[in-house]
Amino acid sequence: MAIAPTDEQRSARRRDRGKKDPEDAIGPAASSDTVAPPPKMRRRPLLIAASVAAVCLGALLGVMAFTSMNSAKEVLAVRSTVHRGEVITRGDVMIVRVGVDPGLKPLPASELNNVVGKRAAMDIAAGGLVTGDEITSSVVPGAGESEVGISLAPGALPANGLENGDDVRIVLTPGQQGQYKADSTPTDVAAIVVGVSNGGSNGQKVVDVLVPKDQAPDVASMAATGKVALVLDSREH
Template identity: 55%
Template sequence: MSVTTGHTDSADTGRQNGRARPAPPGPSQVTQAPKLRRRPILVVASVAAVCLGALLGVWAWTSTSNTHQVVAVRATIARGETIDQADLMTVQVGVDPGLRTVAGEALPDLVGQRAAMDMAAGSLVTSESVTSSVIPPAGRSVVGVALPPSLMPGESLQPGDNVRIVSTPGAQGEVTDGPPVEVTATVVGLHPGAEQDKTVVSVLVPKDEAGELAARAATGRVVLVLDSRER
């Protein structure tokens, strides 16, 4: 008679279940996970990039929040000249509160006014830079004097210059008794003359002297003298 024991070998049990159990791995078969190597230079570079980005963001925010749109000069404007739209532009800048600039939206109000001083291209317009005074004002007149280069100073004339228009001898060189007649005036503009070699200098003179100056200028027997520019 055969005796069946209650103990069943594990290998036999595996075979009975239709599959074999894998043997437990030995010490030499255990695979270790690769160790991650930290590179300090990459960590430092990442931190620096984050800090730089934050600083740039703060700088950009500060720059935009502290700037204002103001009027600037696009093309140089000489003192006394009429201001045109093309002479001006608006820019975004950070300005000192002590500087009385003109807000960008006020640009149209400046057109047609006159420059109270020389304004260089790229400079900011201040409230002192322009004047609304009318040319000619009451009691004054503007006279145009056409002159060739030989009867004008070698220095380029500018609006606001103080000049004298002095009578010259006639074609035969006759000189009248007494000092030459001269009229003190202020330059308000320069324009090309009808004759190619002449420039029309518009000068501001007292109203009661305008007639005599116009008559003398029409004869061509006058010379223009530039006086001191010191103020």
């Protein structure tokens, strides 16, 4: 059996019907719940182009490095300067691995034993690659040549020194009477330096020179008098 509501309960129900839901007054969902649209990204053409260029450059450098490593060859080079006419020793030569320009023709490392013992046909600068044109198997002295040693005082040769391969002239200096030794003796003879060594504690130098075979006796006679000097001519060839 249902219990009839009291007058107070009826009054309370009527008051509740007259009130509205606060959310109904506000309306749809509050603005704080609204999702903001994503920001628009600005395109920067210069930045994109720079990025693409950097990627391409990196790829190019990688290809170049790979190609360089593959094209590098083991060839012969000299540690220190070897002058023309000097015998090439094992200590003069080293093996290096470099990328070789097609225009160059350096000797491969396999030619090491064939190079040692030969002479330099021209000056080879320190660090320079050795080519076939720069070495010679010619013996010294060669045909039609003679080698003569001349002992010289410090003032009888250039102060800046002589090098193998230098073109010099052996000049007969005047005697006590201001005359040359003999009319038949030449006053100067062209020669090529093939060796320089110390001649003693007094500062003398012994210079080995190549001269024409028929002039060797005159040069030996000039050297024996001790009245000779060496004149260095141009080193340009």
